[in-house]
Amino acid sequence: MSMTRQERVASHSKQERTHIRSGSPVPSDLKEGVPELRSVSGSGLVEFVKHNGVLHKKVLDKMTSHSKSNIWYQPTMENNWVAYNAANNVAEYMIDDNGFVHLRGILKNGDGTTDDFFSLPQGFRPAFQELFAGVSNNGFCGIEVSANGDVRAYTGGSLTFTAIDGITFKGGY
Numbered sequence: 382m383s384m385t386r387q388e389r390v391a392s393h394s395k396q397e398r399t400h401i402r403s404g405s406p407v408p409s410d411l412k413e414g415v416p417e418l419r420s421v422s423g424s425g426l427v428e429f430v431k432h433n434g435v436l437h438k439k440v441l442d443k444m445t446s447h448s449k450s451n452i453w454y455q456p457t458m459e460n461n462w463v464a465y466n467a468a469n470n471v472a473e474y475m476i477d478d479n480g481f482v483h484l485r486g487i488l489k490n491g492d493g494t495t496d497d498f499f500s501l502p503q504g505f506r507p508a509f510q511e512l513f514a515g516v517s518n519n520g521f522c523g524i525e526v527s528a529n530g531d532v533r534a535y536t537g538g539s540l541t542f543t544a545i546d547g548i549t550f551k552g553g554y
Contacts, residue, residue, distance in 0.1 A: 400418075401418045401419065401420055401426070402417070402418075402419050402420070403419065403420050403421075403422075404419060404420075404421065404422075405419060405421055405427070405429070405438075406419060406429055406436070407436070408431050408434060408435070408436045411429060411430070411431040411436070412431070413431050413432070413433075413434075414430065414431070414432060415430070415431075416428050416429065416430045417429050417430075418441075424440050425440065425441065426440075426441040427439065427440050427441065428441055437508075439553070439554060440503060442504055450475070450476050450477055450478050451475060451476075451477055451478065452475055453473040453474070453475045453485075454473060454474055454475065455471060455472065455473050456472055456473075456474060456498075456499035456500070456501065456532075457499060457500075458472065458488075458498065458499050459496070459497045459498065459499055459500070460491050460492040460493065460496035460497060460498075461490055461491055461492050462488045462489070462490065462491040462496075462498045462499070463488065463489060463490050464486065464487070464488065464489075465486075465487035465488060465489045465542050466487075469486070469487040470485045470486045470487060470546065471486050472484075472485075472486035472488055472498060472499060472545065473485050473486055474501060474505055476504070476505055476552050476553070480551060480552060480553045481549050481550065481551055481552065482501070482505050482506075482507070482549065482550055482551075482552035483548070483549050484526075484532070484545045484546075484547075484548040484549075485545065485546045485547070485548075486544070486545050486546065487542050487543070487544045487545075487546065488542065488543050488544075488545070489540060489541060489542050489543070490540060491540055491543075493540075494534055494537075494538040494539060494540060494543075495533060495534060495535055495536075495538065496533060497531045497532065497533045498532045498533055498534075498543075498545070499532055500529070500530040500531050500532070501526070501530035501531075501532065501552075502530065503530070503554070504552070504553060504554070505530070505552050505553075506526075506527075506528060506529070506530045506552060506553075506554045507526055507528055507550045507551065507552060507554060508528060508551070508554045509528050510525065510526070510527050510528055511525070511526045511550045512524070512525055512526075512535070513525075513526070513548050515534065515538070515543060515544055515545065515548070516543075516544045516546075517534065517537060517538050517539035517541075517542060517543040517544065518539035518540075518541035518542050518543075519537050519538070519539045520537065521537060522534050522536060522537030522538045522539070522543060523535045523536040523537060523538075524538075524543075524545055524548060526548070526550060528554065532545065
């Protein structure tokens with residue numbers, strides 16, 4: 382048997398509205414794993430999530446992911462690191478349509494083998510520290526990408542050359 386118009390209307394529920402509060406929350410304000418949007422002075426729109434009792438935040442960008450994705454950017458090099466030579470990739474980073482950050486380039490001449498190569502801007506950083514196997518003049522080395530965006534060789538890197546080609550991780554932080 383079919384429903385009457387009144388029964389159909391009564392069965393419809395209104396779409397839940399997203400409420401955006403002001404200011405940063407404290408962990409006790411949030412339910413575990415449920416994201417909440419807040420308008421934070423100086424940061425704009427921020428998404429907060431409580432995970433294992435710890436508050437995590439992500440500043441939301443006005444740009445869509447497609448407007449900044451699939452474009453290679455050259456970072457500002459630090460500690461005297463430079464491109465290895467014109468025949469190889471310079472240090473660059475990009476984020477793809479799926480939110481994965483890709484690094485490429487071969488570097489040389491830094492002040493020290495554990496000094497930062499460069500720092501990634503917000504939106505291109507991992508949520509947590511990421512460690513990768515890399516290649517250097519010394520053979521294999523470790524490459525670290527910190528949650529604050531710092532990129533460096535943490536062991537076995539070489540001032541003669543250290544490569545970051547092929548490093549990929551989930552970004553957006």
